[in-house]
Every structure is written in C-alpha cells, then in structure tokens.
Amino acid sequence: QVHVMESGGRSVSAGGSVRLSCVVSGYSSRDKCVGCIRQAPGKEREALASTWTGGGRTTYADSAEARFTIATDESKEVVTLHIANLSPEDTAMYYCAATVSAYDAYGGMWCLNQTRYTYWGQGTQVTVSS
Numbered sequence: 001q002v003h004v005m006e007s008g009g010r011s012v013s014a015g016g017s018v019r020l021s022c023v024v025s026g027y028s029s030r031d032k033c034v035g036c037i038r039q040a041p042g043k044e045r046e047a048l049a050s051t052w053t054g055g056g057r058t059t060y061a062d063s064a065e066a067r068f069t070i071a072t073d074e075s076k077e078v079v080t081l082h083i084a085n086l087s088p089e090d091t092a093m094y095y096c097a098a099t100v101s102a103y104d105a106y107g108g109m110w111c112l113n114q115t116r117y118t119y120w121g122q123g124t125q126v127t128v129s130s
Helices: 108-112
Strands: 003-007 011-013 018-025 033-039 046-052 058-060 068-072 078-083 092-099 124-129
Touching (some): 018 033, 018 092, 018 124, 033 108, 046 068
Antiparallel strands (some): 018 078, 033 092, 046 058, 092 124
C-alpha cells in the first residue's frame, strides 16, 4: 500500500522560507512521479512542481517562480519543496501526490499533470503573515 505524508507546514512571516517534506512509502521502485500542489482559500488547486524520484528530473509550473525548489533525497522516498521569500499570497494547504508504475520516459510535463496522481497526502498548512 502506497502512503504519502507531508510535513513541515508552519506559520511564518513574509520574507521567510519554508521547507516541506513528503514521504512516499510502500512502493519498492525507486522511480516515482511525485508532485507538489497547493490550494489557497477560495482558489483552485494549483500544481507547483514535480519530480521523477529515480533520475531526479524536475519540472515547474509556469506559475511557479524561481522561489520554489523541489528535490529528492538519496533514499528516493523523501521529496522536499523549498519555498523562499514567502508572501501572504503563498498561504495555502500544500499537498504531495504521487503515482507509481510510471516511468521517467513519460516526461516532466506528464508528471506535473494533477490527473496523473493516484496517491495523495493529507496536506500541510503554510500560513504567511505580513
């Protein structure tokens, strides 16, 4: 059973940064498509970045600025999303999602597509105060 769990959300002042962690467990293959998505109050869910954990290919949404950095650790089970220079507009619930039985050859944009994700975490809240 694949399990996805996020952590690291917190309240932070504008200009600060946050590093969110996502653990994807329960699947033996090192190559998984993992995405980071957020949903702000009253807004639609927005995909920010994705990564293929096996080879480390990363893809960012056009709306995601250079402030976002996604990375995978050596275990290939932990994906982190670092967000720098936070503003109140970044206040949202941040989710991690994954799909398995897929391959890096499908490409970065394939992995960024929210409809690809089979497994979702419960989310972690980031609140930015001005």
